[in-house]
Amino acid sequence: MKKFILVLISFLMTVGLFGGCGTDDADKDTDIGTVTTETGEIDYFAQIPVIDMRKEEFTILINGHSWAIVDMCSDGFNSEIINDAIYRRMVQVNERLNIELKQEIQFEKNLKTIAEPSIMSGDCPYKILITSPKIAMSMYNDTTAMDQNNISTINFENPWWEQTIIDDINVSDKKYITYNQSNMVVYCSSYLFAFNQQMIDDNGLDDPYDMVNNGSWTWENVNKMMVNISTDLNSDGVSTPSAGETVGLVSHVNHCVNLILSSGATLCGKDANGNPTFGTGVDEKYANAYSAFLKNFVCNGYTAVADTVPDDFAGYTPDASGFTNFSYFKEGKALFMSTSTYEVSLLRESDIVYGIVVPPKMDADQEDYITPVYSGSDGFIIPNGFSKQEYDEIGIVMETLGVYSYNNLVDLHIGTVLHYRVALDPTAIEMINLAYNSKRIDIALANNFGGCTDTITVVIKKKDEGGTRYLRNIGGKIQSDIAKAIAGPA
Numbered sequence: 041m042k043k044f045i046l047v048l049i050s051f052l053m054t055v056g057l058f059g060g061c062g063t064d065d066a067d068k069d070t071d072i073g074t075v076t077t078e079t080g081e082i083d084y085f086a087q088i089p090v091i092d093m094r095k096e097e098f099t100i101l102i103n104g105h106s107w108a109i110v111d112m113c114s115d116g117f118n119s120e121i122i123n124d125a126i127y128r129r130m131v132q133v134n135e136r137l138n139i140e141l142k143q144e145i146q147f148e149k150n151l152k153t154i155a156e157p158s159i160m161s162g163d164c165p166y167k168i169l170i171t172s173p174k175i176a177m178s179m180y181n182d183t184t185a186m187d188q189n190n191i192s193t194i195n196f197e198n199p200w201w202e203q204t205i206i207d208d209i210n211v212s213d214k215k216y217i218t219y220n221q222s223n224m225v226v227y228c229s230s231y232l233f234a235f236n237q238q239m240i241d242d243n244g245l246d247d248p249y250d251m252v253n254n255g256s257w258t259w260e261n262v263n264k265m266m267v268n269i270s271t272d273l274n275s276d277g278v279s280t281p282s283a284g285e286t287v288g289l290v291s292h293v294n295h296c297v298n299l300i301l302s303s304g305a306t307l308c309g310k311d312a313n314g315n316p317t318f319g320t321g322v323d324e325k326y327a328n329a330y331s332a333f334l335k336n337f338v339c340n341g342y343t344a345v346a347d348t349v350p351d352d353f354a355g356y357t358p359d360a361s362g363f364t365n366f367s368y369f370k371e372g373k374a375l376f377m378s379t380s381t382y383e384v385s386l387l388r389e390s391d392i393v394y395g396i397v398v399p400p401k402m403d404a405d406q407e408d409y410i411t412p413v414y415s416g417s418d419g420f421i422i423p424n425g426f427s428k429q430e431y432d433e434i435g436i437v438m439e440t441l442g443v444y445s446y447n448n449l450v451d452l453h454i455g456t457v458l459h460y461r462v463a464l465d466p467t468a469i470e471m472i473n474l475a476y477n478s479k480r481i482d483i484a485l486a487n488n489f490g491g492c493t494d495t496i497t498v499v500i501k502k503k504d505e506g507g508t509r510y511l512r513n514i515g516g517k518i519q520s521d522i523a524k525a526i527a528g529p530a
Contacts, residue, residue: 084198084446088439093139098437101155101166103418104147108228108382109453110170110418112441113143122224125452129222129444136440152179159184159423167434169421170225173209173486176217176421183529186424186431188215193435200442202226205413208481211525212314217419221450222441228382228453229414230479231299232471233262233400237393239286239375243269248397249467252409252474257400259303262376263288263336269375270342278341281368282355288342290365291378294414296338296345296500297485297493299378301412303402305329307484307492307511308522315526316483318518327508329402330496334505337378344368349501361386380414381475385456396468398475411475415485415493450476487525490518 100112114127130141144166146154151171156179158164169185179185188194196203202219205226209217219226235248245265251257266288270279279287291299305326308316338345344352346365358367369377370390378399387394398409422434454472485493491514499507511518 084443087195088443089193089436090136091433091436093137093433093437095138095140097140097142098167099142099144099165100168100170101151102143102145102169103149103151103171104145105225105418107380108418109224110145111143112170112222113141121452121456122449125449129441129449132444133437133440137437139437141437151175152184155423156182156184159425162425164423164425166423167426167430167437169423170223170418171421172416172418173217173481174416174488176419177211177487177525179421179423180214180216181524181529184424185216185421188218188420188422189213191422191431191435193432194438198439198442200446202479205417205419205479205481207314208483209419209486211316211483211487211522214528217421219417219419220438220442220445221448222438222445223418223420224449224453225418226413226479227450227476228380229417230381230475231295231302231399231412231414232379232381232384232475233397234369234377234379234384234387235395235397236369236372236375237395238372239269245269248395249471252397252471255404257397257409258403258406259332259336259400260403262400263340266342266375272341279344280355281344281353281364281373284373287344287368287374289337289344289376289378290368290374291337291343291345292365293345293347293497293500295378295380296333297496298412298415298482299337299399300326300329300333301480301482302399302410303329303333304406304408304410305402306482307496308482308489308518310483316489316522318484318489318515318522320515322508322511322515330508331505332402334500334503334507338500339503339505344374347501348503381453381472395471397471398478409474409478410480411478413479413481415481417481417486484518487521489521489525490514490516492518 102110102112104110109122111126113130114123117124117127133139134141151169152175155164155166155169176185180187196206196215200221205219206215240247245268248257251261269286270288271286272279273285274283279285281287307326308318309323311317337343344365346353353364356364356368358364359370361367365377366379366383366386368374370387370392372392384396398411401409420438426434485496488494492511495510495514496507499510
């Protein structure tokens with residue numbers, strides 16, 4: 041492990057120093073990974089067919105976001121590490137397959153409404169869509185998106201495919217939405233906790249890294265640390281950002297909806313066939329996890345959660361980023377911050393000394409730490425209506441994008457997340473690796489069965505510790521949506 045960490049650190053430092061030099065020679069280093077190593081590692085490049093796609097334009101329609109890296113293509117080198125890697129990959133794929141990769145990014149639009157008319161008419165210009173699981177499910181049920189199991193040139197056993205996430209989201213053994221390392225959205229929307237190292241040291245608190253390793257990094261123990269450092273200068277019983285008081289945790293409602301999964305509890309279960317299940321009432325484990333999470337991280341006087349009603353940040357003016365919770369943590373006024381792996385990379389602009397750690401587990405009896413991923417994280421959707429040959433070509437393009445991204449883009453993103461402030465900290469590298477190796481998504485929230493995601497969001501906004509009772513009111517709709525998802529297209 042130490043040798044791996046040292047190698048990774050050296051690699052990240054080299055990338056940081058030389059990876060953005062802006063050379064126009066896109067052919068350099070294109071023949072990567074084609075030699076079998078002395079340890080007998082598989083030559084994945086040799087397993088992916090090389091075909092001539094006759095300079096065909098291969099357009100990917102992408103859901104745009106400000107909180108994630110969404111690009112699959114680039115206009116050229118600009119000395120930004122991830123952009124340059126994406127451009128280099130695009131050139132490599134174009135040359136290998138004699139193809140012209142294109143992308144179309146649409147912000148604040150439903151990609152289903154954009155793509156479906158052309159899919160239905162049989163002249164869809166998009167070979168791949170990258171959008172949310174909810175849209176994928178809807179398109180699959182409308183027969184405008186296909187089950188990717190039927191593409192013979194895709195091998196989901198290849199290591200660049202996110203098999204756990206794929207299994208978490210898709211109903212039964214279907215694959216109407218998929219993820220691999222060429223699409224960075226999942227890696228930008230995994231949740232972490234950032235902590236203020238100076239506050240830890242000044243208050244003699246336990247080191248979060250040590251707590252992770254000894255199993256004491258739990259909701260209750262983190263809550264105790266939050267109580268320890270919070271202040272109430274105006275004696276109103278609440279640590280308030282507008283009063284400049286120190287708070288234990290800054291967060292956002294959307295984070296909380298997904299962070300409940302760090303307990304291992306999901307709103308829906310799964311049967312032996314991989315089908316989601318929802319009984320007559322909310323599962324007791326999920327109900328208990330929901331209540332405990334709100335008690336520890338939402339409904340108390342020493343946390344500040346953005347977008348609650350009333351808003352905990354009312355009267356506070358954030359910095360230019362506009363993100364109230366993020367801005368307050370950067371000011372050094374909070375011990376912890378729940379954050380995405382993309383957002384935490386922006387902490388390099390702050391002056392505070394910080395660390396990053398996986399989300400705490402619910403209690404000491406929980407065996408593994410779990411890193412929740414934003415339930416709406418965008419994945420690959422393949423439109424219906426193409427020929428067998430076209431589907432074979434799409435599969436080869438997806439595999440080629442994957443193999444050129446494998447052990448490349450994600451590693452570079454780790455360097456961006458850690459940046460120079462903590463990139464030389466081996467423990468921080470272990471934390472980000474642990475986070476990426478323990479990613480999970482709640483199938484019910486991802487597909488929004490019966491509107492459950494909307495309901496959970498509303499009750500957390502209202503800080504309702506018993507909010508799961510409202511899920512019983514939509515239980516019939518949840519069951520109906522699940523049955524429809526299992527049955528598939530009519």
